[in-house]
Amino acid sequence: MEASHAISEAVKMIKPDVIAAYPITPQTHIVERLSEYVANGEIGAEYIRVESEFAAISACLGAEATGVRAYTSTSSQGLALMFEVLFIVSGMRLPIGMTVVNRALSAPINIWNDHQDSMSCRDSGWLQLYAETAQECFDLTVMQYKISENKDVLLPSMVGLDGFTLSHVYEPFFIPEQKEIDDFLPEYVPTHAILEPEQPLTLGPIGFPSHYMELRKTQVDAMEGSLKVIEKVFKEYSEKFPAQIKGTRPETYYHIEEYKMDDAQVAFVAIGSVCGSIKDVIDVLRSKGEKVGLVKIVTYRPFPMEALKKSLKNVKKIAVVEKALSPGANGPVFEEICSLLFEAKSDAEVRNFIVGLGGRDVKLDHIQKIFDMAKKGAGKKQEWMF
Amino acid sequence: MKKQRIDYGSLKSKIGNVEVTTGAVLESTGSTSKTKTGAWRSLRPLVDDKKCIGCGRCWTYCPEGCVHKKAEKVFQVDYDYCKGCGICANECPVKAITMVMEEK
Ligand code: SF4
Ligand code: SF4
Numbered sequence: 385m386e387a388s389h390a391i392s393e394a395v396k397m398i399k400p401d402v403i404a405a406y407p408i409t410p411q412t413h414i415v416e417r418l419s420e421y422v423a424n425g426e427i428g429a430e431y432i433r434v435e436s437e438f439a440a441i442s443a444c445l446g447a448e449a450t451g452v453r454a455y456t457s458t459s460s461q462g463l464a465l466m467f468e469v470l471f472i473v474s475g476m477r478l479p480i481g482m483t484v485v486n487r488a489l490s491a492p493i494n495i496w497n498d499h500q501d502s503m504s505c506r507d508s509g510w511l512q513l514y515a516e517t518a519q520e521c522f523d524l525t526v527m528q529y530k531i532s533e534n535k536d537v538l539l540p541s542m543v544g545l546d547g548f549t550l551s552h553v554y555e556p557f558f559i560p561e562q563k564e565i566d567d568f569l570p571e572y573v574p575t576h577a578i579l580e581p582e583q584p585l586t587l588g589p590i591g592f593p594s595h596y597m598e599l600r601k602t603q604v605d606a607m608e609g610s611l612k613v614i615e616k617v618f619k620e621y622s623e624k625f626p627a628q629i630k631g632t633r634p635e636t637y638y639h640i641e642e643y644k645m646d647d648a649q650v651a652f653v654a655i656g657s658v659c660g661s662i663k664d665v666i667d668v669l670r671s672k673g674e675k676v677g678l679v680k681i682v683t684y685r686p687f688p689m690e691a692l693k694k695s696l697k698n699v700k701k702i703a704v705v706e707k708a709l710s711p712g713a714n715g716p717v718f719e720e721i722c723s724l725l726f727e728a729k730s731d732a733e734v735r736n737f738i739v740g741l742g743g744r745d746v747k748l749d750h751i752q753k754i755f756d757m758a759k760k761g762a763g764k765k766q767e768w769m770f
Numbered sequence: 771m772k773k774q775r776i777d778y779g780s781l782k783s784k785i786g787n788v789e790v791t792t793g794a795v796l797e798s799t800g801s802t803s804k805t806k807t808g809a810w811r812s813l814r815p816l817v818d819d820k821k822c823i824g825c826g827r828c829w830t831y832c833p834e835g836c837v838h839k840k841a842e843k844v845f846q847v848d849y850d851y852c853k854g855c856g857i858c859a860n861e862c863p864v865k866a867i868t869m870v871m872e873e874k
Binding site for chain 2: 451475476477478538573574575576577578580582583584585586587588589591594595598599601602
């Protein structure tokens with residue numbers, strides 16, 4: 385099945401009460417399938433056809449504030465249009481689940497994959513998890529609700545998957561029984577926001593200078609605390625639903641996935657579907673005796689500092705491969721890797737490789753070249769792989 | 771939806787001396803009756819009772835819902851909440867309402 389439909393299946397099984405979405409390429413297949421499910425009566429959700437992504441996320445906000453489970457999905461400009469509301473959702477601590485089918489931002493207009501859209505929202509207070517495979521799309525979608533709705537977290541979450549290169553690709557994946565999903569993720573029980581005339585609450589009030597900083601701090605604390613919750617949920621899910629199809633997901637989900645990192649001297653750090661190609665190149669390099677590995681980032685917000693520090697402790701050369709950029713600075717992931725290496729007093733040589741913007745193919749040759757440059761320490765700090 | 775109650779006390783936490791709640795949720799009922807919001811009005815709608823025909827358009831159109839119906843064909847502006855937007859004056863068919871500058 386298509387990875388997009390792995391998401392639709394998962395959303396069907398988590399039984400949302402409200403789905404509000406506006407179609408945008410390459411997210412369309414997900415919500416198209418969901419609308420069919422609603423029309424067939426396979427999902428009992430209210431499907432709100434909205435006039436824009438701003439309305440979609442606002443409808444989800446309203447729904448979630450009444451104390452029910454809400455879902456939306458978007459890409460690129462659609463996510464950009466939601467930007468204002470993203471902060472309101474996280475500030476009001478509403479655990480909405482969203483899928484971001486990652487796509488480049490305009491201009492020039494481009495419908496293909498990179499990570500500029502969700503990376504631009506990294507400071508919005510939403511949890512961000514990234515999938516590499518269809519199975520991970522399914523699993524992370526189920527888990528995102530369990531994490532977000534945890535009463536010590538109460539933060540919205542995005543699951544990112546690469547547009548087309550993952551979303552439109554057919555892959556086998558395993559779907560657990562509905563009953564088991566129900567056991568894992570029971571009905572949402574609101575603990576702080578609800579629409580109930582017998583207990584009227586004011587949601588989203590003004591936060592005067594006397595309280596604003598403290599409120600932000602509680603949000604940041606919840607984000608930090610969510611690392612532990614994510615780890616726990618990942619573990620619980622991995623045990624309850626053991627991997628069925630080889631190579632479609634890690635045995636046990638964790639903030640990062642390490643591939644041949646045990647004795648690695650050179651390491652790739654990357655996010656999303658490009659990790660599949662990197663693993664292939666690593667296999668070839670390993671057969672030639674190169675000590676090389678990959679650290680795939682699954683949890684990007686909260687940023688798993690300690691897990692990464694541990695993983696990169698003995699590595700001498702690091703290639704951060706990103707499909708995002710911050711004009712005027714280095715790539716967002718690169719900056720954060722550098723800062724944790726500085727904290728860890730590492731003397732590793734780190735380089736930033738910008739790849740695959742706007743759907744540009746990331747070929748095995750590119751990855752080989754990245755390895756050569758990283759190993760030799762050749763080239764500039766930031767290299768673009770055209 | 772199942773009937774649910776929020777344990778409001780459990781939402782409270784303290785950072786330093788400041789008490790906050792999860793998501794800034796407030797358990798306050800009827801705060802509007804305590805908080806008068808008309809204070810920042812700069813223009814005041816004055817109704818000329820002699821001209822008024824009691825049609826009720828001001829009552830229908832006021833976006834703040836602060837024109838009250840006192841009796842049949844009798845309408846009164848609640849200055850505690852009136853924002854002075856002038857919509858009532860604009861809608862009045864007999865120009866019975868004039869907007870005058872607030873002077874304190
Ligand atoms: S001025 Fe505006 S707010 Fe005041 S009574 Fe007229 S319509 Fe209502
Ligand atoms: S709109 Fe004018 S005429 Fe009609 S009730 Fe109001 S003040 Fe009177």
